[in-house]
Amino acid sequence: MTEPTPRRTPAGAAVLREDVTEAIRDAVFEELAAVGFARMSIEGIARRAGVGKTAVYRRWKSKLSLVLDLVGAFAAQGVPVPATGSLDGDVRALLEMASYALRHPIASQVIPDLLVEAARQPEIADAIRAALLDGQQGVMARIVREAVARGELPEDTDPAEALDLVVGPLYWRLVVVRTPLPEGYVDRLARAAVAALRA
Amino acid sequence: MTEPTPRRTPAGAAVLREDVTEAIRDAVFEELAAVGFARMSIEGIARRAGVGKTAVYRRWKSKLSLVLDLVGAFAAQGVPVPATGSLDGDVRALLEMASYALRHPIASQVIPDLLVEAARQPEIADAIRAALLDGQQGVMARIVREAVARGELPEDTDPAEALDLVVGPLYWRLVVVRTPLPEGYVDRLARAAVAALRA
Known part of the structure; x- marks a missing residue:
């Protein structure tokens, strides 16, 4: 299965993967501000980042690890x-x-x-x-x-x-x-x- | 429709109403500690208090008003x-x-x-x-x-x-x-x- 297309258009596959990661990180930050940790879902993050849920789960196992990554x-x-x-x-x-x-x-x-x-x-x-x-x-x-x-x-x-x-x-x-x-x-x-x- | 039966057995109808109110207040407090404001639901509060949802909605219009009441x-x-x-x-x-x-x-x-x-x-x-x-x-x-x-x-x-x-x-x-x-x-x-x- 190929990586879902992020909002930005990348020059190559390596850039694409990094762009997706960055889009997800930005989305976590925006979701945290909008709905907070308790209500935040991987679905909501994926939707905001314009990627599929698999793209998120391939990188982080849970919303907790995503947030800990951001705080870290x-x-x-x-x-x-x-x-x-x-x-x-x-x-x-x-x-x-x-x-x-x-x-x-x-x-x-x-x-x-x-x-x-x-x-x-x-x-x-x-x-x-x-x-x-x-x-x-x-x-x-x-x-x-x-x-x-x-x-x-x-x-x-x-x-x-x-x-x-x-x-x-x-x-x-x-x-x-x-x-x-x-x-x-x-x-x-x-x-x-x-x-x-x-x- | 009669008031749902609270866990404690009251002596009369007036006591019953107060008992239900108290049971709901205790339940809000316990739910807040257990799951937090964002995840807390009227269903969860009612279940913990041992009353029906109607008993909660008859007293408070939302979980926000319930919590503001507690803080107040x-x-x-x-x-x-x-x-x-x-x-x-x-x-x-x-x-x-x-x-x-x-x-x-x-x-x-x-x-x-x-x-x-x-x-x-x-x-x-x-x-x-x-x-x-x-x-x-x-x-x-x-x-x-x-x-x-x-x-x-x-x-x-x-x-x-x-x-x-x-x-x-x-x-x-x-x-x-x-x-x-x-x-x-x-x-x-x-x-x-x-x-x-x-x-």
Whole structure:
């Protein structure tokens, strides 16, 4: 059986296969936004991608593996480690990156959707941990380590609690309260978070 | 047509009606935990409650109105306003209450589920705002007002940003990271949050 024809016209068979894969990935993303994980179906994804169901099942065994793939790709972009030379600068830089990342639909819509599923499916909990937390926890651990080395933070500063203090307020505002950030918000939050870390 | 028989045996018709209502409310709660909002159906609720679908539709027009009713009841419990006489004490008391409330399944599972739906259904966004935010924002506004009056906070302290700093880290830890609170966590967070508020 030949690959169903995707919407774009490819130059050759290899391109065709990649185009189908990309069309499916785009369709998953659009379906997640439109109907959410629970209601999403392989049929709906295939229809939106303009391919047959077999084309989807040949690549991914279930809608869960499709979504984990998407979240994994988002996580793989990685979180660059700020190295501004001061705790103030590093916290400010981490907040800038987090405020950008948390406005991405993967973070503001897809991950909260999956967090809810995670209570019922442990595989999802692990994928989210990898996508949302591991990167940020690693970055925060390094920021704390360097600040301790510079004498800016006490030696017993817990990196996980530091991450709560820095990223928690921003997550709450962007994902829960969902009001636009007022002018100067990230600056004020950076100052407040550094004071909290030093308390 | 008579009311379908609920699982418990009631003493009379009035009791019967209330029992059915309660059985349906319990069933909604259990269904939300088991399958989530998107997959939940009136059929499933009726089956779990041991009543007919008509018994549900006689009381609520849709699964949305059923869930909004449940969230509304949670919100109506209200958030007591701490009045300890100091900013430290009030923040500590608010965090104690929030850490209790955020561990309730309505806050840790049902509301995040509905937050995801809220992006697609504005009615849900309004109900969550009322259930999760209005109460806490009101309490925080009062804590800030009294702290300003005592000279503990600057006059231009924004209550919404204050709430981000106090509740955000706890929400992130309990609802996103989902690891148990380490010993002394609420105390450390209260101290850090007060330092953040004063920064």
